[in-house]
Amino acid sequence: MLILPIDHVIIPVADLAATGAAFEAAGFVVTPEARHSAAMGTANRCIMFDRTYIELMGVVEETSANLPWRRAIKHGSGMGGLAFSTSNIQVTANDFKARCIRTEALRHFSRQTNEGELRFSVIRIDPSETPGFQCLVCEHHTRELLWRPELLRHPNSVTSIEAIFLPSVEGLGRFGQQEGVAVMQGNSGLRLRGSRSASYDLTSSCDITIEVIAP
Numbered sequence: 001m002l003i004l005p006i007d008h009v010i011i012p013v014a015d016l017a018a019t020g021a022a023f024e025a026a027g028f029v030v031t032p033e034a035r036h037s038a039a040m041g042t043a044n045r046c047i048m049f050d051r052t053y054i055e056l057m058g059v060v061e062e063t064s065a066n067l068p069w070r071r072a073i074k075h076g077s078g079m080g081g082l083a084f085s086t087s088n089i090q091v092t093a094n095d096f097k098a099r100c101i102r103t104e105a106l107r108h109f110s111r112q113t114n115e116g117e118l119r120f121s122v123i124r125i126d127p128s129e130t131p132g133f134q135c136l137v138c139e140h141h142t143r144e145l146l147w148r149p150e151l152l153r154h155p156n157s158v159t160s161i162e163a164i165f166l167p168s169v170e171g172l173g174r175f176g177q178q179e180g181v182a183v184m185q186g187n188s189g190l191r192l193r194g195s196r197s198a199s200y201d202l203t204s205s206c207d208i209t210i211e212v213i214a215p
Helices: 016-025 064-074 089-098
Strands: 006-012 042-048 053-059 081-085 107-113 116-124 134-140 160-166 182-185 189-193 198-201 209-213
Touching: 006 064, 006 134, 006 160, 016 042, 016 053, 042 064, 053 064, 064 081, 064 134, 089 116, 089 134
Parallel strands: 006 053, 081 134, 160 182, 189 209
Antiparallel strands: 006 081, 042 053, 107 116, 116 134, 160 189, 198 209
């Protein structure tokens, strides 16, 4: 089995501003909207944790690259994608080929922020490998610009992702998971770790629920 750590979860949304505001109201620090490259045609806002993060994804211009996200938005929000992490995207691409895991071509993307240009490389796993769910592998080339200390201090005390609940987990067993982060079948949602227990119903903005558990 190919073992890859979880990098982030992707929630495709029709209204990026409204969804970001809903997360802020729940006590999360949410990054300002940032646009990806013209080829990607998307924008995002992120909620950063110790090793992982939540990416709220919106489409700003239709392109071939964002077709999977447009389809996900059309069929409703919720947990639309899961990204695995790699420190060497080319090695991972070769591993996939050797294991006959179907993927799209390697792509290189960027997005501009106030702190500088974020750069990353992505391999999308063919949807047939994980039916009903978009998976990809991401290598961050500028991690220091994304995992910044001020983005990790959430007023609601959350520090990490404990578990990810997905409508379907078919095919995910081939890729493994990051230690301490469970991936389970269920209604779209997240179980997060923090110093104070809480629950947040965000179904009106992005069709997910969040449970925060304390030690």
